[in-house]
Amino acid sequence: MSDFKLQTPAGDSVIRIGVDVLSELKRYVDKKHPDSKVAVVTDANVGELYREQISAKLPGAMTLAIQPGEGSKRLESVKQLTENLLEAGLTRTDIIVGMGGGMITDLAGFVASVYMRGVKFISIPTSLLGMVDASIGGKTGVNLVAKNSLGTIYPAELILIDPNFLDTLPARDLKTGMAEVVKYALTLDASLLNDLSKTELDYVTIIEKSVGAKVAIVSQDVMETDVRKALNFGHTFGHAIEAHSGYNLTHGEAISIGMILANQVARKLERQTADVMPKTKELLERFGLPSEIPKGIKVEELAPLMMNDKKMSGNKLTFIIVPEIGKFETVEMGVEELIDLAA
């Protein structure tokens, strides 16, 4: 087991990466919160695969399974879970565990933050995206009209990451998480390039380095007023592309294209070394992610979608570029200007 500690004004998290995390969870609860009941919130896919393990390792825990998919990250699920938790008698001193992909850890974290004004929350991410990104840093939420329009900052007190869960993760979901790892390699930790070029990927190391990069950033800026914006590399265009595709592209596929466009902008501004673009493309291709702008996407059509970006302040947004591999810079720019540079 390797440990990280994430300290923020919103609360602290211990992040533990290792195997057999359900036994680890049992040990932790028995030691720290022996009188607390545990409610595991999961989705039906993960529930189906791991129900037996959950009940064998956490006897006495209740398991609530939500329908899989982003469509379940909504207020109706908050209502349903709250009703179920009330019926089961979960009290203020009990624990909610979110076990699943980012949809579940966002939803369960949101419920934990508002149920009885906040109960203990533990996260067990089971998708790569969840392990390297969604479960770390305290952002919780549901979608209402817009993505993540309702949410809280409520760091899990414990995050348990077991790379073995990836064995059952569908290939397209694995790829989407890989796009975030490529983002960390390009913006924050160039040493990941070496790990990503190995024939046999060492997921433990890849996850450790990605978590380390995110922890380093979030511990400085949990509210995303400053350095946390670095994590938006590829996301300004990416979110617009995701919406433009009617969500037929996954988040990872969309941000891959977003990273290419961000590199195009940096190159036009003459603020990027020549090796960044070919390296980005090589990595994306290696993981079966798009490395070209699809023919169906006209960059100009992204403008209205980018105007909706939560990150806009006035008519400018903070755009992240990679001047050289492993580094990031911010540029303040209007959407039109950005579109001109990317096209």
Ligand SMILES: NC(=O)c1ccc[n+]([C@@H]2O[C@H](COP(=O)([O-])OP(=O)(O)OC[C@H]3O[C@@H](n4cnc5c(N)ncnc54)[C@H](O)[C@@H]3O)[C@@H](O)[C@H]2O)c1
């Ligand atoms: N809070 C944050 O900081 C943050 C950051 C990034 C993304 N997110 C959120 O994360 C969500 C996307 O996360 P995601 O890509 O994990 O999606 P997801 O939770 O929908 O999971 C993707 C699919 O994989 C399945 N799955 C998960 N783990 C599995 C396993 N081990 N074996 C088999 N199937 C498994 C799920 O059932 C689902 O069908 C979005 O809602 C996004 O907004 C949050």
Ligand SMILES: [Zn+2]
């Ligand atoms: Zn992302």
